[in-house]
Amino acid sequence: MTAATTEIAATRGAVPKRVALVVGALVLIAALSLFGGLRYGLLLAVGLGIGITFESLRFGFAGPWRAMILRREPAGLLAQLLAIALVSVVAFPLLAGHPGELSGAAAPIGWAMIGGAFVFGAAMQVVLGCGSGTLVNAGSGNPVSLLALPFFAIGSFVGAYGLIWWTSLGALPVLVLSGTGGLIVTLAGLAVIAAVALALATPGTRRIPGRLVLAAVLLAAFAVANLVISGQPWGVVYGLGLWVAKAAVAAGADLSSSAFWSAPSNAALVHQSLLTDVTSLTNLGLIGGAFLVAAWRQGGLSQPLPKLPARAWVATVVAGFLLGFSSRLAFGCNVGAFFSGVSTGSLHGWVWFVAAFAGAFLGIRLRPVLGLEART
Amino acid sequence: MTRRFTAGLCMALVALLILFDQAETPLNPYHAPPAFAFGSGQVVTGGFCAALPQ
Numbered sequence: 001m002t003a004a005t006t007e008i009a010a011t012r013g014a015v016p017k018r019v020a021l022v023v024g025a026l027v028l029i030a031a032l033s034l035f036g037g038l039r040y041g042l043l044l045a046v047g048l049g050i051g052i053t054f055e056s057l058r059f060g061f062a063g064p065w066r067a068m069i070l071r072r073e074p075a076g077l078l079a080q081l082l083a084i085a086l087v088s089v090v091a092f093p094l095l096a097g098h099p100g101e102l103s104g105a106a107a108p109i110g111w112a113m114i115g116g117a118f119v120f121g122a123a124m125q126v127v128l129g130c131g132s133g134t135l136v137n138a139g140s141g142n143p144v145s146l147l148a149l150p151f152f153a154i155g156s157f158v159g160a161y162g163l164i165w166w167t168s169l170g171a172l173p174v175l176v177l178s179g180t181g182g183l184i185v186t187l188a189g190l191a192v193i194a195a196v197a198l199a200l201a202t203p204g205t206r207r208i209p210g211r212l213v214l215a216a217v218l219l220a221a222f223a224v225a226n227l228v229i230s231g232q233p234w235g236v237v238y239g240l241g242l243w244v245a246k247a248a249v250a251a252g253a254d255l256s257s258s259a260f261w262s263a264p265s266n267a268a269l270v271h272q273s274l275l276t277d278v279t280s281l282t283n284l285g286l287i288g289g290a291f292l293v294a295a296w297r298q299g300g301l302s303q304p305l306p307k308l309p310a311r312a313w314v315a316t317v318v319a320g321f322l323l324g325f326s327s328r329l330a331f332g333c334n335v336g337a338f339f340s341g342v343s344t345g346s347l348h349g350w351v352w353f354v355a356a357f358a359g360a361f362l363g364i365r366l367r368p369v370l371g372l373e374a375r376t
Numbered sequence: 377m378t379r380r381f382t383a384g385l386c387m388a389l390v391a392l393l394i395l396f397d398q399a400e401t402p403l404n405p406y407h408a409p410p411a412f413a414f415g416s417g418q419v420v421t422g423g424f425c426a427a428l429p430q
Binding site for chain 2: 032034035038039098102106139141143163164230236242243259264266272273287288291303304336337
């Protein structure tokens with residue numbers, strides 16, 4: 001059999017597989033809409049769309065920050081800023097006009113928040129996966145992210161458990177930019193970061209590739225859809241902690257000693273289906289969307305697994321836990337705090353970005369020391 | 377070993393999570409909220425990373 005014949009046979013074999021993937025995703029959305037409610041089906045679809053966007057267009061957070069720091073390549077960071085700007089242009093008027101129905105990612109700036117963001121920035125460079133990135137990478141079969149993910153969830157649960165205490169160490173009142181003035185300040189702030197990134201950029205790298213522009217536009221559309229459907233911005237970390245809280249309660253744990261998990265709103269969610277929790281649904285969608293793309297691609301899942309030293313796997317477990325723990329203290333990860341915080345006017349999103357970017361410098365130095373840059 | 381194994385393992389774990397969840401707390405279509413929070417007139421109550429409990 002010639003190479004051309006083999007390729008044709010492989011393409012023919014891929015068609016039923018791809019049809020099955022699409023039909024499977026549509027059936028899941030339809031079943032959830034039917035048995036849970038249309039809102040939940042739509043949120044799963046939004047999550048799938050985000051996962052597909054990330055994986056197919058190679059959009060991300062941790063990788064572009066690394067590229068900016070190590071090689072002064074700003075394209076990925078600029079695409080993130082573009083997506084945030086697009087969301088803010090729509091979200092600010094929506095939030096101003098519908099204050100009860102819709103809420104932003106508003107959180108207080110505090111010592112634990114800043115420290116948490118710094119640690120998150122370092123940990124996300126160690127495993128090269130942020131909140132959304134860990135989900136997407138796990139779905140596409142990255143073994144480091146797959147191992148990090150459960151510890152991310154445990155860390156999120158533990159961080160939330162003592163969140164009230166950590167916040168009591170010192171925090172400002174919640175500071176939020178709003179209205180037209182707030183939108184102008186937000187867009188100006190994003191433009192300043194973009195200008196700094198462009199000024200520092202290596203010559204010849206000062207443009208955003210078309211695929212990243214498309215990804216930014218799609219991501220912004222999905223983020224706005226998330227806000228309109230659920231009433232809250234796109235987030236990741238809360239849902240992961242909720243999975244562990246639910247498992248802990250099922251195993252007989254008593255969460256009444258946690259001010260966070262015993263609060264009526266959270267206690268109610270622990271006793272409801274995860275398929276009715278906004279961030280859980282989009283998280284599951286991100287994993288599923290990334291899997292769809294990886295399975296869709298010719299040879300997308302045939303990449304051999306990396307051979308890493310034992311210390312790399314230990315570091316992955318620790319970094320995974322720290323990702324979850326620190327992002328709860330920081331009131332969100334790159335999604336809930338940076339992307340959604342900035343795009344809905346919360347000043348903690350800006351502080352999160354500065355602290356996490358500083359932490360990324362440390363994480364980039366730690367990654368080779370911990371043996372995570374070995375390849376097959 | 378390839379990513380086929382780890383991606384499959386990931387999806388199996390997700391399926392287990394959903395099965396566990398549905399065994400503990402089945403969905404109830406009669407408690408479904410409006411399809412869109414926007415325009416529903418209802419106050420948003422979902423859990424979110426940035427929200428401190430009241």
